[in-house]
Amino acid sequence: MNLIAFIGAGPGDPELITVKGQKAVSNADIIIYAGSLVPKAVIEDHKEGAEVYNSAKMDLQEIIEVIKNGYEAGKLVARVHTGDPSIYGSHREQIEELKKLNIPYYVIPGVSSFLASAAALNVEFTVPGISQTVICTRLEGRTPVPELEQIERLAAHQTSMCIFLSVGMMDKLVGRLTQHYPMDTPVAIVQRASWPDQKIVRGTLDNIASIVKDEEITKTAMIMVGKFLGDDFNNSLLYASHFTHEYRDAKKK
Structure with a gap:
């Protein structure tokens, strides 16, 4: 068959x-x-x-x-x-x-652009103590977004967020994200992730719209928002010497 x-x-x-x-x-x-x-x-x-x-x-x-x-x-x-x-x-x-x-x-299945963008930035979405949730979403354009999935509602969780198909509406996006995310929340934009002409820009919600405009990024870009992009992190328990699981006993001091 x-x-x-x-x-x-x-x-x-x-x-x-x-x-x-x-x-x-x-x-x-x-x-x-x-x-x-x-x-x-x-x-x-x-x-x-x-x-x-x-x-x-x-x-x-x-x-x-x-x-x-x-x-x-x-x-x-x-x-x-x-x-x-x-x-x-x-x-x-x-x-x-x-x-x-x-x-x-x-x-x-295939590798999504939001995963390729994380690889390009060498970041982890699920940093212990910082964020354990990833939201993939978009702003409404010609395709509508359900009312319960309006981006300001999702922003209330302040999770790691990956926003598709929205870089041409940065001013609008920032205005809605900052209803809940602080203005100093880190933001990264990866245009054409994994392509030879890949471009990465970084900023915060306070300045990212002007950076995107200056860089003339208008499409084919992943917007990543959240504290996972910042300097704060905590080690996981997975490799902690005192943490036991079925494959490893705790090490005695």
Whole structure:
């Protein structure tokens, strides 16, 4: 049975697609990739004769038609999304259409841009005693956000926050975050995480909007907010000499 593979291609660096994802791309007869965000290098290892489609130029029904035709012809189809398909990937709507057609599918996870951004900054979201929660969200644009998920409500928790698809609205974003986060809360912006032209800027909620404007960052950027970006931290208990668990006894002093 030929299955349709939804693949997370990672944040941009062609080496950050998973081995399983790369194998699926290499074996596919048909590849539909998000060309506006997935670099061509990610799919360069496709086999000779594979059909390649750029979904940036297609609507939902056109995508489904290509998948359907490929499936009926007994071909392997790779649907390649940026980052991980489960985060702002819009693969649910495609899956629902495939269900109607009784076309089998599976999903291969990928490295999201919020994880690549943390790697670029060499930071840990869940610093003991500082933050143990990560919120991934966005400001409403043409796509609305549910009332209970308005960003000022989420900001009340003062957790580690990763904000997608919102760098073009920094003034608005800062105004809503500072209803709860202090003005001196650290902020980092990573534009095009893991790409060759990756750019990192840092600041606080007090000055980040002007920094972003000066740097002319208008899209394709991850906004990271929270005390996890600061200098305060506490060691975890995991490697503490006095902390016991099933693999290690406490060391005697």
